[in-house]
Amino acid sequence: MTGTAGKTTEPWRVGVLFSRTGFMAVIEETQLRGTLLAIEEINAAGGVNGRELIPVLYDPASESAAFGLCAKRLMIEDGITTIFGCYTSSSRKAVLPVVERLNGLLWYPTLYEGFEFSPNIIYTGAAPNQNSLALCRYLMETYGRRFYFIGSDYVYPRESNRVMRELVRHAGGEVVGETYLSLRAKRRDFQPVMRDIRSQSPDMIFSTVVGDSTTYLYQSYLEAGFNPKTQPIASLTTTEAEIRAMGFDVGEGHITAAPYFECLAGESNSSFVSRYKKRYGQDEPTNMCVEAAYFQVHVFARTLERTNCMDTDALRPMILGSEFEAPQGRISINPHCGHTDLWPRIGRANSRGQFDIMWDSKAPVRADPYLIGYGRSTVFS
Amino acid sequence: MSWQARTLPSEISGLDIVVATRRDEHGELLVRELQRTRSRVRHEWPAPERMPEDADVLFCDLAPGLPGRLPWVPGEPKAALVVIIPVVPPPDLDLLRNCAADAVLHRPFTSHAVLVALVQARSRFGYEQRLRWRVDKLDETLRSIRAVERAKAILVSTRNMREEEAYHFLRRQAMDRRLSISAVAAAIVDSHEILS
Numbered sequence: 001m002t003g004t005a006g007k008t009t010e011p012w013r014v015g016v017l018f019s020r021t022g023f024m025a026v027i028e029e030t031q032l033r034g035t036l037l038a039i040e041e042i043n044a045a046g047g048v049n050g051r052e053l054i055p056v057l058y059d060p061a062s063e064s065a066a067f068g069l070c071a072k073r074l075m076i077e078d079g080i081t082t083i084f085g086c087y088t089s090s091s092r093k094a095v096l097p098v099v100e101r102l103n104g105l106l107w108y109p110t111l112y113e114g115f116e117f118s119p120n121i122i123y124t125g126a127a128p129n130q131n132s133l134a135l136c137r138y139l140m141e142t143y144g145r146r147f148y149f150i151g152s153d154y155v156y157p158r159e160s161n162r163v164m165r166e167l168v169r170h171a172g173g174e175v176v177g178e179t180y181l182s183l184r185a186k187r188r189d190f191q192p193v194m195r196d197i198r199s200q201s202p203d204m205i206f207s208t209v210v211g212d213s214t215t216y217l218y219q220s221y222l223e224a225g226f227n228p229k230t231q232p233i234a235s236l237t238t239t240e241a242e243i244r245a246m247g248f249d250v251g252e253g254h255i256t257a258a259p260y261f262e263c264l265a266g267e268s269n270s271s272f273v274s275r276y277k278k279r280y281g282q283d284e285p286t287n288m289c290v291e292a293a294y295f296q297v298h299v300f301a302r303t304l305e306r307t308n309c310m311d312t313d314a315l316r317p318m319i320l321g322s323e324f325e326a327p328q329g330r331i332s333i334n335p336h337c338g339h340t341d342l343w344p345r346i347g348r349a350n351s352r353g354q355f356d357i358m359w360d361s362k363a364p365v366r367a368d369p370y371l372i373g374y375g376r377s378t379v380f381s
Numbered sequence: 382m383s384w385q386a387r388t389l390p391s392e393i394s395g396l397d398i399v400v401a402t403r404r405d406e407h408g409e410l411l412v413r414e415l416q417r418t419r420s421r422v423r424h425e426w427p428a429p430e431r432m433p434e435d436a437d438v439l440f441c442d443l444a445p446g447l448p449g450r451l452p453w454v455p456g457e458p459k460a461a462l463v464v465i466i467p468v469v470p471p472p473d474l475d476l477l478r479n480c481a482a483d484a485v486l487h488r489p490f491t492s493h494a495v496l497v498a499l500v501q502a503r504s505r506f507g508y509e510q511r512l513r514w515r516v517d518k519l520d521e522t523l524r525s526i527r528a529v530e531r532a533k534a535i536l537v538s539t540r541n542m543r544e545e546e547a548y549h550f551l552r553r554q555a556m557d558r559r560l561s562i563s564a565v566a567a568a569i570v571d572s573h574e575i576l577s
Contacts, residue, residue, distance in 0.1 A: 100515075101508055103392075117518055119511045311391050313507075336561055366556070372525045373552045373562040375533065375544060 011052040012310060014039075014300075015074035017085030017095070018293075022062025023184060023211040027289055028087045030241050031109055032057075034286075034293030035084050037279055042301045049308055053301065056080060060091065062211070068094035075102045081310050082107070084297060087289065088210065089113060089156040096121065105312045107300060109292035111236055111258070113159035114369040120312065122319060123339040124296040124331075125288070126259055128163045129368040131236045134344045135206075135257035136167040138359055139234055144203025145173040150193060150217065153180040157208035160236065163371070164206060170375075176200045185213040190220035198224065204255075207235045214238060215246040218254065228253030232348075239287030240353060248353040258288040259342040260328040261355040269327040285353065286327075292340075295326035299333065331364065339367030389418055392503050393496070396420040396437040401428040402465050403442075407490050411440065414495040436460050438502060440486065443472055448479050455481050461506035463498045483509075525563030532566035535573045 016035055018028040039053050047053060056078050060066035067086060074080045075098060083099065084107045086092040092108055099106045099120040106118075111125040139147070147168050151157025157180060165175055177200045179193050190213075197205060209217045214237070221233060234255040240262050243251035262273055262285050272294070276286050299322055300315075307314040320335040329343045341364045347355025368374065398420045402408045408424065415422045423433070432439055434452040438461045441447055453459050464482040466472050468489070477485070483502035486494060529551060536547035551569075555562040 100511060103507055103511065117515065117522070119514050309391070363556075366552075368562075370522050370526065372522065372529055373548060373555070375530075375548050 009051060011054040012048055012304065013054045013056055013078065013080050015071070015078070015080040015083035015085070016055045016057045017060055017067055017070050017074070017083060017091075018087065019062040020059045023213070024062040024087055026212065026245050027210070027237075027239065027241050027287075028062075030239075030287055030290045031085075031087060031293040033276070033280055033284075034109070034290035035297055037276060038294045038297035038301075040279070041275070042297070048301050048304045055084075064088065064090035064094045066094075067091035068098055071095040071098040071104070071106075075099070075104050081105060081312055082300065082315070084109070084293065084300075086110065088154065089159070090154050092121070093155065103312045105315060107296045109296050110289060113156050113163065114371065115159065117337055117369060119316070119338075121338065122296065122299075122316075122333060123367070123369070124292040124299075124333075125340075126236070126257075126342055126344070127339055127367045127369045128160065129371055129374055130259065130342050130344050130365050131257040132160065132164055132167060133374065134346055134359065134361070135234055135236065135255070136164060136171060136173075138257070138346045139204050139206075139255070140168075140171055140173055142358075143230070143232065145171075146201075146203045147173055147175045148197055148200055148202035148205045149175055149178040149208070150205060151180050151208035152183045152185070152210050152213065154183060156210070160208050161206075176202050181209070181213060183211055183213065185209075185216065187216040187220060189213075190216050194220050194224040194226075197226070202231065204231060205233045207233050208237065209235075210237050212245075214242045215250075218246045218250045222250050238349075239289060240285035240355070241287045241289070243349055243353045244285055248349075248351055251349040251353065252351050254349050255358075256347050256349070256355060257344065258347065259344060260286075260288040260291040260326075261345065261347045261357065262286045263347075263354045263357065264328065264345075266327075266329070268325050268329075272327040288328075291327050295324055295328075295331065299324050329364065334367045337367055337369055339369055341366050390500070392507065393499050394418045394420065396503075397435060398422045398438045398440065399433050399436040400424045400440045401426060401432065401442060402440065407488055410492070411486075411490050411495055414490070414492050415440075415499070418496075418499070434459060438463065438499065440465060440498075441480075442467065443477060443480065443485075445473070445476065447476065451480070455479070458483075458506065458509075461502040463502045521563075525561070525566070528563050528566040528570055532569040535569055539573070 018032040019025050039055055043052050058070040060070050082105045086108050087110050089112050095106050096118055106121045108121055109124045114128045149161050181189050232254050236257055238256050273286050303315055303318045306318055319333055323332040332341045334341050343364050344361045346359040348358050350356050398415050404426050412422050412424050432450050432452050440463045443464045443466055461483045463484045463486050464480050466485055466487045483505040484498040486498040533547040536542045551562050551565055554565045
């Protein structure tokens with residue numbers, strides 16, 4: 001790669017790492033689509049400073065270690081410095097040492113458990129103060145004080161639950177059960193969990209189950225005869241994509257906290273949704289992960305337009321502090337922590353596979369990945 | 382000619398480089414090779430008492446007194462350092478260690494060895510800087526947590542706020558004043574200490 005600008009028409013090459021196969025494909029495929037849609041839009045408008053944006057894609061097939069290897073290949077063999085990718089925290093943690101050592105830049109479009117801060121990652125999904133806090137408060141005001149935690153067995157659910165447990169306890173709530181299942185859990189694995197939930201009788205189930213087993217959780221819940229009106233599943237990760245995979249009737253009545261839902265009003269979102277559907281099909285819903293994957297490419301392209309250079313050392317200072325009119329509202333990349341200031345919202349799934357907004361923040365909330373400004377408080381505005 | 386300037390990684394082109402080694406034919410070769418990376422190269426010989434502070438990379442002979450000529454304390458380098466090992470005498474290993482070099486380059490130089498040392502030094506220096514930045518940020522985060530906790534305690538005891546209100550107050554002030562929450566917390570702690 002040349003570090004110098006010239007009157008070249010050579011394309012800008014960027015890496016894209018999302019699983020198209022394996023148990024994380026349902027959601028990661030949508031992130032891939034959001035990424036490609038943004039790249040296509042940028043190219044249709046003439047590229048960046050007259051140069052086309054070319055994605056180099058690999059499929060890490062839902063294997064965390066493969067993400068590290070693919071990142072290595074992108075940076076070393078393909079000579080690429082900017083990578084869009086990763087859904088699970090374990091895949092991000094596999095890519096992190098690679099981009100830090102070789103001075104790459106990973107754009108990570110997924111909510112995560114916080115407590116991380118790499119000079120080589122831009123985080124565009126929600127940190128815990130931008131989803132868990134609002135969710136905990138809403139659940140306690142609406143359904144009661146007894147939580148049951150169920151999660152996939154890897155780093156994100158355990159860390160996320162550590163934060164949630166603190167919040168719940170501080171607000172006078174109680175965690176009456178906690179269970180972790182393999183990322184590859186099958187439907188039958190959820191039956192003993194349903195029996196435990198019946199015997200503990202919590203007011204709500206806080207789920208950090210991700211991937212294909214999300215469907216089995218909600219289906220098992222329905223089959224076990226629980227009622228989402230009084231005892232819903234609440235999640236930070238169940239989006240329109242998972243609801244579609246499990247069936248609209250299965251998802252109806254359950255709660256998700258996210259900065260973006262497809263149903264959001266506003267010109268920015270309605271035009272985004274119609275472009276997405278035009279590209280991928282009328283039945284294809286957008287979701288929070290698509291949206292972050294989409295807007296982060298635009299933030300990158302605007303920055304590249306100014307630097308005209310793919311060096312991380314040139315890009316990063318320009319990215320920090322930049323703002324963008326995203327489908328969720330105006331977002332900005334927080335200059336102190338490289339995370340994104342976002343709009344927390346609470347949605348409840350309806351019979352059409354969409355979310356009805358039950359609560360939304362009146363202003364963007366600053367990312368606080370270490371929860372410095374919160375203590376264990378759930379009250380915020 | 383096995384490489385061309387246009388194929389160089391940006392990490393090693395267009396730099397400010399200072400060279401402090403003898404002005405013999407090898408010294409000239411070193412300067413020439415570095416210039417081919419489109420870098421601005423200053424050849425300083427005899428070596429100045431204090432090396433310039435505005436360079437990206439320093440190439441210096443390993444000689445007694447080198448640590449004292451470097452414009453920084455060990456552990457806080459401001460530039461990548463390549464130490465040049467002379468043919469004779471045998472290198473002083475303690476001295477080498479005390480210079481904390483990012484790469485070494487042996488006389489007599491070859492064109493390849495110069496580039497190898499440059500890439501090696503820049504890559505190691507850059508990585509160390511990023512790790513240091515991350516450590517600094519973590520330190521800052523821990524200090525912030527402490528400051529916010531203290532400020533909260535002050536608000537709770539002097540303003541009769543509940544804990545949640547105190548956190549909310551701090552976040553609100555930070556937003557309104559466009560400051561970080563730790564800056565607001567530090568100001569509260571400072572003024573409380575002055576007043577009490």
